[in-house]
Amino acid sequence: MIRRRQSDRDHLVRIGDREFLTRGLDQSFWTDAFHNSMSVSWPLFFGGFALYFLTMNLLFAFLFWLGGDCIANARSDSFVDLFFFSIETLATVGYGDMHPQNIYGHSIATMEIFTGMSTLAVFTGLIFARFSRPRARVIFADSMTFAQHDGQATLMARFANARRSSVNEARAELWFVYTDTTAEGVGFRRFRHLALKQPRNPIFVFSWTLFHEVDENSPIFGHGREQLEAMDAYFMVVFVGLDDVSGQNVNVRQGYSWRDVKFGEVFADILSVGENGVPQIDYRRLSATEPQETDGED
Structure with missing residues (x-):
């Protein structure tokens, strides 16, 4: 019997912007030919x-x-x-x-x-x-922000619709992924849902900013940059909606490491009014942030 070397079953898998090395799993093309042909x-x-x-x-x-x-x-x-x-x-x-x-x-x-x-x-x-196969053309800001919003410490994420058509009944979720230690001293990767002020958008056309209020009920309450780093924190935005053109559901996700969270900063405004009085959206500033004028918390 021919034994396959362990290194032959080592594969690098990318999930979002993170890479993982998988070992011992047969990943030949014929193992899942249809999925491989589609991906x-x-x-x-x-x-x-x-x-x-x-x-x-x-x-x-x-x-x-x-x-x-x-x-x-x-x-x-x-x-x-x-x-x-x-x-x-x-x-x-x-x-x-x-x-x-x-x-x-x-x-x-x-x-x-x-x-x-x-x-x-x-x-x-x-x-x-x-x-x-329907695909959403959603572009995400390069980072998240953590600052005051309506008098409350808030974690924010922003993204925009890159198509000229709308996405109806759009829904968004924000997840907090971190490493925790069990009572037995074993490291364990956990997923916690972060409640949003507005998780639904009836007609997603231009841009959308998600707000998670960091109060006593939030899983990240009292966590600053050092705590998030120690937990190897990772935030994931999941978007689902009904494409107005194809009539099919589209979905996309984006991940952010703790390094991508900018404390004490807010997203710069991308909406302005032109000389002719017509509102305009500047997608080039989607990732732009600026320091908050008031004192922020982290």
Whole structure:
């Protein structure tokens, strides 16, 4: 029995902006072919398809070559003619210049036509699924802020809709992820939900700022930068809504480390009124922050 080296099962996984090394899990392409086909980049997807197409045509061209003079009008000992005949057969084109002329040639051609029809159905379905999958175009600020808002210490996150269409019945959640030590002295990663002042937005068009009031009921009450660092704190924003164009639910998430929290600062205003009196949104300032004029808490 062949034993796979442990290093062969080591894979780097990215979740948000964090990287984790997974070990001992079989992550070959065929372990979850559909998910891998849906999650790889477009260049890698079409590159894999092209490699498959080339490999299959080389294989069937070789099978035709083993049959000798089984393809009419193909030049003698011309592997190139057999290769292009294989392409025409696999694609079910059939120009008619070359065709099988004995049982062996018809048998291999039949196998290739069946393979080509199956392959076309699979890749057509995958391409349609990739194109039709709804995606939200939501851009997030580079950091979060922690300052006073309406007289209360508040953790804030901001994001904006990068499309010209609206997202209806939008919902947002804010999660606090941190490392805690159990009574047995074991480190454990915990998830705590942070209540928002306005978790729903009926029509999300431009920008949206989330506010979590840090009062006595908040899981981060009394925590400053040093406490969050000791807990290896991580904040996650989850967005879900109904896209107005596709009519389908879209979702996206964004993570922030404790290093991304700016204490004593607030987000700069991105809404202004132009000279012609028309309100304007400056998305270039989405991540801009400024020190709060009043004393902030951390």
